Amino acid sequence: MPELPEVESFKRYFDKTSxxxxxxxxxLSAPDxxxxxxxKDVLDNLEGNIFVExxxxxxxxxxxxxxNGALLLHFGMTGKFLYYTPDKKSHRSFALLVEFENGNCLAFQDSRRLGMIGWVRDVDEFIQRQGYGADALKISEKDFVAVVHKRKTAIKTVLMNQRVVAGVGNxxxxEILFQARIHPESTANVLTAAQLKTIYGHMKTxxxxxxKQNADRDKLRQYFFLENxxxxxxxxxxxxxxxxFKTIGGRSAYFCPSCQKRYA
Ligand SMILES: [Zn+2]
Structure with a gap:
């Protein structure tokens, strides 16, 4: 499932191609x-326009x-981009297809259709209106400790809550909690500021x-739970x-119960 690093690699791909x-x-083949x-807002605002950044x-x-504004995409579980030169023989599936004047196409594909497609007038206004937290790579240590410390649910659930900090998924x-040696069910507001700073440090690293590794799992083998x-x-x-294995807040969690201590 695409998390922050995968979305960053999709961004690079888009920058290089489109x-x-x-x-x-x-x-648009997936109005749902x-x-x-x-x-109409997607088609009218994109056709004849140019993506600039x-x-x-x-x-x-x-x-x-x-x-005018921006195209918004969320990759859900299976979203990805494919930029290609069309030929008559092969059909490529798409949720959204952008045909450029140079003859090439960019397909936004999503087989499970759990992603999102939209058009927004103003990106910052959209983020604020939806109530998303600061981006996980941009949030300061001080802000991270302050927002996480207010929460009374399992630390794993808090890290995955996009309204607390945006970008971290299942x-x-x-992996972050394994590296920090903290049990995923520990209650966030029971953890000390020092423990939250440790989590923050591992999250950033x-x-x-x-x-840096373009979200390539083969290159991230030193991270145990990303692989296993x-x-x-x-x-x-x-x-x-x-x-x-345990289900925490409705999501699958893997951890080492002897390394990762649980704080009530
Ligand atoms: Zn262990």
Whole structure:
């Protein structure tokens, strides 16, 4: 599932392929994915326009238009981009298809259709209106400690709450808490400021490294739970314990119960 590092790699792909070209035609095949937007708003604002730059906030991607507002995309579980030169033989699926005047196309594909497509007049206003927290790579340590410390739910649930901090999902939250040696069910407001600073430090290190490696899991093998999301595995820390699985806040959590201490 795309989290902050994957969305950052999609952003790079878009920047390399789809900026500064006139948009000829736009097709939408998944109107159920529209997010607070009418189909007409996407088509009318994109056709004849040009993408000039991109932004990412948490797991949201924005392609800013030369004339008016921005295209908004969320990659859900299976979203991705494909830029290609069309040929008559092969059909490529898309949720949203952008045809450029130079003959090439950018497809936003999403087989499970859990992503989102929209058009926003102003990116900052949209983020504020939706109540999203600061981006996980941009939030300061002080702000992170302050917002997390207010929460009375499991720390894993808090890290994944996009209204607290934007960009961390299921897999990266497990890795961050494993590195920080804190049990995912620990209650956030019981953790000390020092413990929250430790979590913050690992969050930054892991996300930065993942962005640097273009979210390529093969290159992130030093991170145990990003590679091995299973129970009953020998803990790599040599604690002699085994990994466990548990559903926390409706999401799957993997952890080492002997390394990761639980604070009520
Ligand atoms: Zn362990």
């Amino acid at each position: 900026l500064h070209q006139k948009i000829k035609k736009v097709r 994915m529209l997010f607070y937007t009418q189909e 991109t932004r990412r906030h948490g797991k949201f991607f924005f392609a800013l238009l030369k004339k 897999e990266f939250s497990d 892991i996300l930065k490294e993942a962005v 999301r299973r129970a009953d595995l020998k803990c790599p820390e040599g604690c002699r314990g085994f990994t466990e």
